[in-house]
Amino acid sequence: MAEYTLKINGKSYTTNAPEDMPLLWVLRDLLELRGTKFGCGAGLCGACTVHLEGAAIRSCSFPVSAVGSQAITTIEGLSENGDHPLQKAWQEHGVPQCGYCQTGQIMNAAALLKQNPKPSETEVEKAMQGNLCRCGTYTRIKSAILSVSND
Amino acid sequence: MKYAKDNIQEIKADVFKPSRRDFLKAGSLLSGGLALGVSFWSCDSKGAKTALFEPNVYLTIGTDGIVTIMAHRTEMGQGIRTSLPLVLADELGADWEKVNIEQALADEKYGDQNTDGSYSIRMFYKPFREAGATARQMLVRAAAAKWKVNEDECSTAKSEVLHTASGKSISFGELVEDASKLEVPEASEIQLKAVEDFELIGKATPIVDGHNIASGKAVYGIDAAVEGMKIAVVKRCPVVGGSVVSFDAEKAKAIPGVLEVIEIKGPGLPATLSKPLSGVAVIAENTWAAIKGREALEVEWDLGPNATYDSDQQIAELKESVKKKGTDRRVRGNFTQAKASAKKVIEHTYVAPHLAHATMEPPAALAVVKDGKCEVWAPTQNPQGARDVLAEELGMEKGNITIHVTLLGGGFGRKSKPDFIVEAALLAKESGYPVKVTWTREDDIHHDYFHALSVQRVVATIDSQNKLSGWNHHIAYPSISATTDTSVLQPSVGEMMLGAIDFAYQVPAIQIETHDAKSHLRVGWLRSVRNIPQAYAICTMLDEVAEARGMDPVQNILDLLGEDQNLTFAEEITDGGYPNYGESIEDYPWETARMKAVIKKVAEDANWGRKLPSGSALGFAAHKSFLTYVACIVEVKVNGSSVEIPNVYYALDCGTGVNTDRIKSQFEGGAQFAASFALKSAITFKEGRVVQNNFDGYEIIRMPESPKNIHVHIMESTAKPTGVGEPPVPPFAPALANAIYAATGKRIYEMPMKW
Structure with missing residues (x-):
C-alpha cells in the first residue's frame, strides 16, 4: 500500500492503494468515478479508456504506481457539461445502444482527433480497432467521428 | 429418447397479455383502492407531494404539469425506455421534450416485465396507446367542463388541452385535480388517434439516455x-x-x-x-x-x-447421429418417395459452435x-x-x-x-x-448460459420437373430445457419453432427430424436463439437449390414461397402444434405476400444482379423470426482468406414501426452481432472446461473488419407491430455465406466461416 496523489480532470485526489492496482479500479472503486467502464481487465476491449497526458490508455492494465504526476482525463472531465464535440456528435448520430462501451469509445476517439484532427476513414477504423462494441454501433461511431473531424 | 413437451412460454417465461382491465385494476391497487384507478393527493404541509393524476400504472401527471411515464421494460440497448413511453406520450398529447421517464421496480402491477423474445412493443403497443388515450379523454373532459364546450371540439398537444374555436388552452397540470375526480372511460369509449395524427409513432426519436451515456453518467x-x-x-x-x-x-x-x-x-x-x-x-x-x-x-x-466433456468430440458424434433416422417433428407428404424419384439430391451437414453472450458489461x-x-x-x-x-x-x-x-x-x-x-x-x-x-470477463466467458453448438443435416431433392420435391432437415443440439432437466436430449417445440418447423416453402414432402444431444453445460438463449443455426442451414441450402435448379437465388425463393397465402403448420407438427411465438396464428398469420414484398424490396435496394468486380459478390437470405419478415443481401469483397463487407441491405416488415431510428439501429447492430459469430466467435470445451478466457480467445468483430454500410428499409405498414431486436440476426450469416460462395465458388458449412 502506498499513498498516491493523482491529477484527474484538473483536480487533485489523494488515495491509498497497492501499487499494482490498475488505475481503473482506483477510479471506479476508490474515487467513485464510474464513467470509466470495466470490460475485460486485459486491454482487449477499450471500455476503460482514459487519457494520460492526452493519450489514450487502457486503465484496466495500467498500474496506479505508473501514473506519477501525469495528468489523467476521464469521461467525467472530457468536457464541462458533456458537450465535447464528440459527445454531441454521439447524440446527433444516435450512436449508443446499450451505451456501456461508449465512454471508452469517445475517450479513444477524442485522443485520436487530438493527434490527427482530420483522420481518413481507414485511419479511424485502425485507431478504433481496440474498442469493442457488442451492440454493433461501429458504423455510427465512425460517422460521428468523421462528422466532428470534418467540422 | 426424450424431448420436452414444452412450448415457448417455458423458454421465454409467461406471455402475459395485459388487457385494459388488467392495467386499470392494477392502477387501483397502486392508488390505494380508489375507484377506477384514479388517485389524487393534496399537497402535504411541506408541499413535498404534489397532487397526481394517475389514471393507470404507467402514467402520472402532477399539478406542476410534469408527465411521468413508467418504463417497466428493461433497457439493454434496444431503446425500449424511449420507444414504449413515446407511444403513451403520443396518444396523450404530451410534450415529449418534458416527459419524465421513470424506471419501474419489479411489480406485477405493470404486467409482464420479462424483457426477452422481442415482444415489448408487440405486447404493450396497444395497452400503452389505450393508457395514453384514456388519460387524454379524461383531461379533455375536465377542460371541456371548465370551458363549457363540447369535448369533441378539444384536442391535446404539448401537454395542453386546446379548444381550437376559441383559441383557449390549459395545461395538463391545471387539470389534474378535476380530471382525477372523473370516472375512467369504458373501453368502448376509448378513441385512439388516427395514424395521420401521430406526432411520435412512426418517426425517429432519439433515446432518452443519450446525454447520460455520452457523458459517463449512465448507471449500469x-x-x-x-x-x-x-x-x-x-x-x-x-x-x-x-x-x-x-x-x-x-x-x-x-x-x-x-x-x-x-x-x-x-x-x-x-x-x-x-x-x-x-x-x-x-x-x-x-x-x-x-x-x-x-x-x-x-x-x-x-x-x-461433465469433467470429460469435449465439444469437438460431441460435434464429431453428432455428425454421425444426424445421418440416422431421428424423431419426426414435422411431416408433410412422403420424403422417402420424393428422394427415390428425385433427379438430383443435395445433402450437406452444417456445424455451428457454442457461443457466449459476452455482454460488454459482465x-x-x-x-x-x-x-x-x-x-x-x-x-x-x-x-x-x-x-x-x-x-x-x-x-x-x-x-x-x-x-x-x-x-x-x-x-x-x-x-x-x-x-x-x-x-x-x-x-x-x-x-x-x-x-x-x-464477474470478470474470464468468469463471463467460462460460466455463461451458452448458446449451444448445433449439427444439422439437410437433404434437398429436385425432381424431373426441376421442382424442389423434398426437404429433410435433421437437427441435433443440446436443448435449453436440459439446463433444468438433464434427461432432456432433444429440442423442445419452442426451439424447433425458431426457424425449423416453420419452414415456409412450397415443397410436397417435408420431414424434419431431431436427434439426441446431451447437454454438458448451461444452455441458455442468445439473441434470436435457435434461429441462428436453423436459418443458416436452410438459407444456405436453398442457395444451392437455386443453383441446382438453374435459377437466380432471389427468384428461387419467390418461386418456393408460391402464391400469396397465409401459412399454417400446426397439422404437420407432431408434438402439439405451432407456438407462433406465443401468439395465435389468426392474430399473427404467416403471410407469404409480406415475405415476398421484403424480398423484392431488398433486391431493388441492393440492385441485385448488378455486375461486380472479380472477388466481389452479393449473397441473399430471407428469414422470418419473432413474427417479423426480413430479407437481407450482403455484399462481399473477398481477399484470400479474409473478407470485407462494404454493404449490407435489409428490408423488413415489423408491422407498425414505432421508433424508426431504433428499428434501424437494431438492424445495424444485428448485422454486426451476426458478423461476430459468422466470422469470429467459438466456445470450445476440453475436459469439461471452457478453453477461451477473454476477448483474445473469444473474438468478436472489430471496426476494421465490420460491415461498413448497413442500409435498412422499413416497409410501410399499419399492421400490429412485431419485434426488431432479434430478427436482423438470423438471415445475415447465410446471406454472407452465399455471397462468399458467389465470389469464390466455395460453399461454407461451418461457423465461424473459413474458406
Whole structure:
C-alpha cells in the first residue's frame, strides 16, 4: 500500500492503494468515478479508456504506481457539461445502444482527433480497432467521428 | 429418447397479455383502492407531494404539469425506455421534450416485465396507446367542463388541452385535480388517434439516455453503489455440475482488503436457469483486492460427471447421429418417395459452435439484505423472475424484496438469468455487508448460459420437373430445457419453432427430424436463439437449390414461397402444434405476400444482379423470426482468406414501426452481432472446461473488419407491430455465406466461416 496523489480532470485526489492496482479500479472503486467502464481487465476491449497526458490508455492494465504526476482525463472531465464535440456528435448520430462501451469509445476517439484532427476513414477504423462494441454501433461511431473531424 | 413437451412460454417465461382491465385494476391497487384507478393527493404541509393524476400504472401527471411515464421494460440497448413511453406520450398529447421517464421496480402491477423474445412493443403497443388515450379523454373532459364546450371540439398537444374555436388552452397540470375526480372511460369509449395524427409513432426519436451515456453518467448494474458496499468476486467450479470439496481461505485472507471468504452452494445437476454455480466468494473492500484474493484462494473441486466433456468430440458424434433416422417433428407428404424419384439430391451437414453472450458489461449486481428485507440493484432482463428466485433462495416473502432495474450494458438473453443476482443476495445475507458481485470477463466467458453448438443435416431433392420435391432437415443440439432437466436430449417445440418447423416453402414432402444431444453445460438463449443455426442451414441450402435448379437465388425463393397465402403448420407438427411465438396464428398469420414484398424490396435496394468486380459478390437470405419478415443481401469483397463487407441491405416488415431510428439501429447492430459469430466467435470445451478466457480467445468483430454500410428499409405498414431486436440476426450469416460462395465458388458449412 502506498499513498498516491493523482491529477484527474484538473483536480487533485489523494488515495491509498497497492501499487499494482490498475488505475481503473482506483477510479471506479476508490474515487467513485464510474464513467470509466470495466470490460475485460486485459486491454482487449477499450471500455476503460482514459487519457494520460492526452493519450489514450487502457486503465484496466495500467498500474496506479505508473501514473506519477501525469495528468489523467476521464469521461467525467472530457468536457464541462458533456458537450465535447464528440459527445454531441454521439447524440446527433444516435450512436449508443446499450451505451456501456461508449465512454471508452469517445475517450479513444477524442485522443485520436487530438493527434490527427482530420483522420481518413481507414485511419479511424485502425485507431478504433481496440474498442469493442457488442451492440454493433461501429458504423455510427465512425460517422460521428468523421462528422466532428470534418467540422 | 426424450424431448420436452414444452412450448415457448417455458423458454421465454409467461406471455402475459395485459388487457385494459388488467392495467386499470392494477392502477387501483397502486392508488390505494380508489375507484377506477384514479388517485389524487393534496399537497402535504411541506408541499413535498404534489397532487397526481394517475389514471393507470404507467402514467402520472402532477399539478406542476410534469408527465411521468413508467418504463417497466428493461433497457439493454434496444431503446425500449424511449420507444414504449413515446407511444403513451403520443396518444396523450404530451410534450415529449418534458416527459419524465421513470424506471419501474419489479411489480406485477405493470404486467409482464420479462424483457426477452422481442415482444415489448408487440405486447404493450396497444395497452400503452389505450393508457395514453384514456388519460387524454379524461383531461379533455375536465377542460371541456371548465370551458363549457363540447369535448369533441378539444384536442391535446404539448401537454395542453386546446379548444381550437376559441383559441383557449390549459395545461395538463391545471387539470389534474378535476380530471382525477372523473370516472375512467369504458373501453368502448376509448378513441385512439388516427395514424395521420401521430406526432411520435412512426418517426425517429432519439433515446432518452443519450446525454447520460455520452457523458459517463449512465448507471449500469456494475456502477450501483451504496454506503458501506463491499465487492465480491467468485471462484466458480470450472465444470458445470461440480462442487466444492474443500477450500483454504488463509492466503486469500492475507491479501490486504479481503474481508470474508464464503462458499456458495450450487445445485449440482441440473444447473437450472436461475441458481448460482458452486463456488467460493472472496468479499473485499474493492474489486482489485477481491480479484487478488481469489487468485490466492485454494479450492479443491469435485468436478462431477461433465469433467470429460469435449465439444469437438460431441460435434464429431453428432455428425454421425444426424445421418440416422431421428424423431419426426414435422411431416408433410412422403420424403422417402420424393428422394427415390428425385433427379438430383443435395445433402450437406452444417456445424455451428457454442457461443457466449459476452455482454460488454459482465454480470454484476448489488444486494443489501437487512431486517428481513432484500434490496437489489441489478441489470436484469427479468425483474419479477429475479425477485421470485430471490424469495425462494432467501426464504423471504416477495413483498420484502425490492428490485431496482439499472441500465444493462448489453443483455442478449444472458441477463434474463438471475444467478449472479442470487450470488449477491446470498453473500449479502451471509456477510451482513451490502455486496456487489462483479464477474470478470474470464468468469463471463467460462460460466455463461451458452448458446449451444448445433449439427444439422439437410437433404434437398429436385425432381424431373426441376421442382424442389423434398426437404429433410435433421437437427441435433443440446436443448435449453436440459439446463433444468438433464434427461432432456432433444429440442423442445419452442426451439424447433425458431426457424425449423416453420419452414415456409412450397415443397410436397417435408420431414424434419431431431436427434439426441446431451447437454454438458448451461444452455441458455442468445439473441434470436435457435434461429441462428436453423436459418443458416436452410438459407444456405436453398442457395444451392437455386443453383441446382438453374435459377437466380432471389427468384428461387419467390418461386418456393408460391402464391400469396397465409401459412399454417400446426397439422404437420407432431408434438402439439405451432407456438407462433406465443401468439395465435389468426392474430399473427404467416403471410407469404409480406415475405415476398421484403424480398423484392431488398433486391431493388441492393440492385441485385448488378455486375461486380472479380472477388466481389452479393449473397441473399430471407428469414422470418419473432413474427417479423426480413430479407437481407450482403455484399462481399473477398481477399484470400479474409473478407470485407462494404454493404449490407435489409428490408423488413415489423408491422407498425414505432421508433424508426431504433428499428434501424437494431438492424445495424444485428448485422454486426451476426458478423461476430459468422466470422469470429467459438466456445470450445476440453475436459469439461471452457478453453477461451477473454476477448483474445473469444473474438468478436472489430471496426476494421465490420460491415461498413448497413442500409435498412422499413416497409410501410399499419399492421400490429412485431419485434426488431432479434430478427436482423438470423438471415445475415447465410446471406454472407452465399455471397462468399458467389465470389469464390466455395460453399461454407461451418461457423465461424473459413474458406
